[in-house]
Amino acid sequence: MIDIIENKCDFCGTCITVCPVDCIEVTESNITIDDATCIDCNLCVYICPIEVLKTTNEK
């Protein structure tokens, strides 16, 4: 699972570009990750320029 740190996201959409399963949705002021589709590859965590996304320990 990927955690989103609330109020930190700039909604730039960079995470979407590298997501292999297209499970992230970013609007003008909201970001959601579909946990059911997410494969925990963590690429979004690594590409985020400002460390908004974190891997949660529980899987």
Next chain:
Amino acid sequence: MKNNYDVIVVGGGPSASMCAIEIAKSGYSVCILEKDRDIGMPVRCGEAIGYTGLNQFFKPKDSWIASTLNSVKLVAPNGKGVDVDFQTETGYILNRRVFDYDLSRIAVENGAEVFTKSYVTGVLKENDYIVGVKVNYMGEITNITSKLVIGADGIESRVGRWSGIKTLVKMKDMESCVQYSVANINVDINQMVMYVGSKYAPGGYLWIFPKGEGFANIGIGISGKFSKQKSAKKYLDEFVNSNYPGVSKLTTVCGGVPCPKPLKEPIGNGIMLIGDAAHQINPMTGGGIASGMKGGQIAGQVAVLAFEQSNFSKEFLKIYPSRMFKSFGKTHDRFYRIKESINQLDDNDLNYIADKVSLTPINKRSLSSIFKHAVYKKPSLIIDVLKVFAGV
């Protein structure tokens, strides 16, 4: 907002406006759907563009230009800076919030319609063709139909994904970027500064682009190959704290710049992708304003042809990538190969190149002279460098 247009353009950036201008001035109905509340904001861009890049389309208005550039300072990992004058081509740093908005005004003057706060949530399909979009406009969800949909929706390129076009970017080709627009900074307003090497920005560069007296964009892009170990923001903050501790940050934006080769087939039945959505960015510099505008313009012209022939098939729309590759796509392919070679240079190589170039008198220095020294370190660069600079 009507429920049918000849063409729907998803996204409101410069390529979207260029595309809509071509379509509207030929008399076809076209709407631009922008998800944000305003065209031109937030600005996720370093805002640099070359003289020809801009002037091929429009004579720039004063309000578009924050600074005019006549040189670049390249700073090697050892901190040594090398000044290189732009001998044939000057450049600009734009005010994109003014520029993008003005382009959309030109599109509207030509007959296009613009809607902000219009969030597209899907495409409509019929018989293997894209025939419109589903949009949330001011909280109301409606379907709009069209003969053609243009995906100008930026790096996310969701319209492309929904339409079955492969737009995924590999980590190594994705630049993770942060930028501060700062005040109270002492910079040469006619010079851009670029820091290279793994210390400053692994697999990318750190930039200071002047925006008039006392103002600048300070930003960084690092390759996704390296961003796992340390984020772009950490690199930038370390740089700013140690080099410019006294500046005031007016804005902070982050974003990504896709730097692969341009998409070979940014098309499908009833659909074309333009700009960042089609990876129309110079993969070496990360600059994509002019090429995105050109891509949009070409796609707009091909859209008009499609209406004249009443043919919106992928097969027919192939004219668009074919013209795009002739215009700038082939050059971008070469820049991609040059980038790949340059990324193999280590900090010592970069220091060596900076030392060699600094021995050349300033009036003899040029970007090609830098590449000459780079070629010495990386002979495989030679063919692509020759082709880019000879323009073949």
